[in-house]
Amino acid sequence: MKINHHYSELQDSYLFANIAQKVKVYQEAHPDQHMYRMGIGDVSLPLAPSVIAALHQGVDDQAHQETFHGYLPEVGYQPLREAIQNEYAAQGIDLDVNDIFVSSGASDELGDILHLFDRDAVVMIMEPAYPAYVDANVMDGRKIIHYDGGVLPKPDPDLHPDLIYICSPNNPTGSVMTREVLKEWVDFANATDAVIIFDAAYKAFIEEDLPKSIFEIEGAKTCAIEICSFSKTAGFTGTRLGYTIVPHELVREDMVLHDMWVRNRTTRTNGVSYIIQRGAMAIFTEQGKKEWQANIAVYKQNAKYLMAALDEVGITYVGGKNAPYIWLDCPNGMTGWEFFDYLLNEVQIIGTPGEGFGACGEHNFRLSCFGDPEDTKEAGRRLVALLKK
Numbered sequence: 141m142k143i144n145h146h147y148s149e150l151q152d153s154y155l156f157a158n159i160a161q162k163v164k165v166y167q168e169a170h171p172d173q174h175m176y177r178m179g180i181g182d183v184s185l186p187l188a189p190s191v192i193a194a195l196h197q198g199v200d201d202q203a204h205q206e207t208f209h210g211y212l213p214e215v216g217y218q219p220l221r222e223a224i225q226n227e228y229a230a231q232g233i234d235l236d237v238n239d240i241f242v243s244s245g246a247s248d249e250l251g252d253i254l255h256l257f258d259r260d261a262v263v264m265i266m267e268p269a270y271p272a273y274v275d276a277n278v279m280d281g282r283k284i285i286h287y288d289g290g291v292l293p294k295p296d297p298d299l300h301p302d303l304i305y306i307c308s309p310n311n312p313t314g315s316v317m318t319r320e321v322l323k324e325w326v327d328f329a330n331a332t333d334a335v336i337i338f339d340a341a342y343k344a345f346i347e348e349d350l351p352k353s354i355f356e357i358e359g360a361k362t363c364a365i366e367i368c369s370f371s372k373t374a375g376f377t378g379t380r381l382g383y384t385i386v387p388h389e390l391v392r393e394d395m396v397l398h399d400m401w402v403r404n405r406t407t408r409t410n411g412v413s414y415i416i417q418r419g420a421m422a423i424f425t426e427q428g429k430k431e432w433q434a435n436i437a438v439y440k441q442n443a444k445y446l447m448a449a450l451d452e453v454g455i456t457y458v459g460g461k462n463a464p465y466i467w468l469d470c471p472n473g474m475t476g477w478e479f480f481d482y483l484l485n486e487v488q489i490i491g492t493p494g495e496g497f498g499a500c501g502e503h504n505f506r507l508s509c510f511g512d513p514e515d516t517k518e519a520g521r522r523l524v525a526l527l528k529k
């Protein structure tokens with residue numbers, strides 16, 4: 141029997157278990173205390189009414205012979221692919237509709253897309269990073285370069301990865317790549333035959349003039365795959381849907397990665413539910429857009445409460461403006477875990493210690509803006525009361 145022994149090389153994901161355990165112990169000792177949950181990476185607001193109506197429509201379609209859908213194309217429902225294509229066109233990005241693959245979410249794709257690459261490929265992960273990037277590659281036994289290049293990392297000419305992960309807006313730091321830095325990565329990847337996996341799960345939070353897609357950058361179609369999600373854009377974390385762009389211009393070792401991915405999808409999946417894809421169509425209507433943007437505005441207001449509090453007490457941070465996360469430097473030289481305990485015990489605020497996203501985050505802490513607005517406002521007040529000298 142030969143099993144994949146690389147699973148034994150995975151680090152225990154003790155972070156969230158540890159947080160849950162500490163919160164449980166605290167709550168048992170203080171059953172009447174309200175907790176302020178600023179650790180969550182999940183949305184808290186419901187789906188937009190237009191999406192709900194379209195989901196219902198999808199169900200009704202399946203009830204009638206004339207509108208019933210059986211298997212759909214594995215690569216996605218064509219009207220949804222066209223809606224995505226139009227959205228990019230409105231941003232000045234010309235995409236071939238065949239390069240858009242509807243998926244059941246970014247997480248699924250971040251794992252599945254690795255099938256295109258050899259297990260000997262060397263992977264660069266810029267840390268702090270979304271932990272799934274590391275784990276998905278450890279499972280396959282790939283060599284990982286843990287790259288600590290600061291908040292806006294630039295390529296290092298001495299390192300030669302085959303695969304480069306870029307997450308922008310970033311989880312956990314909330315920072316966004318500028319066009320200039322992204323162009324450096326695109327040029328680097330093209331010059332070294334590397335492939336960039338660009339995770340744009342949080343692009344809906346960008347409000348400044350910053351790139352929402354790597355395909356805004358000249359040369360990206362010959363070196364990048366973009367992975368997108370409706371989870372944080374439109375609250376689809378539990379509903380599940382996303383899409384991936386694999387440009388047909390992306391060729392490595394005489395293999396067209398787009399054609400490989402078509403072959404992969406048509407073999408390894410039968411696509412995503414018609415009902416969910418029908419629901420997602422509403423994300424792109426004028427009314428639907430207004431509705432999910434109103435939800436994003438709520439999360440952005442949460443970010444403002446927290447940023448104002450941090451500004452008042454003089455804690456340095458990045459993020460919050462173009463992303464739903466704030467990445468702060470723990471005060472007084474505390475580690476993330478020490479700050480976690482301090483906030484939990486003193487003001488009942490729950491955040492995430494930075495080391496959960498890589499060793500370089502030991503003295504950092506992540507606050508999420510997806511929580512309840514009243515709780516987030518109160519958490520801001522509590523932070524000020526606790527930390528104001």
Ligand SMILES: Cc1ncc(COP(=O)(O)O)c(C=O)c1O
Pocket residue numbers: 181244245246247248270307311339341368369370371376377381382
């Ligand atoms: C950076 C990043 N990519 C991908 C995902 C997963 O998205 P999905 O819900 O589409 O699987 C998350 C979820 O938190 C994330 O933070």
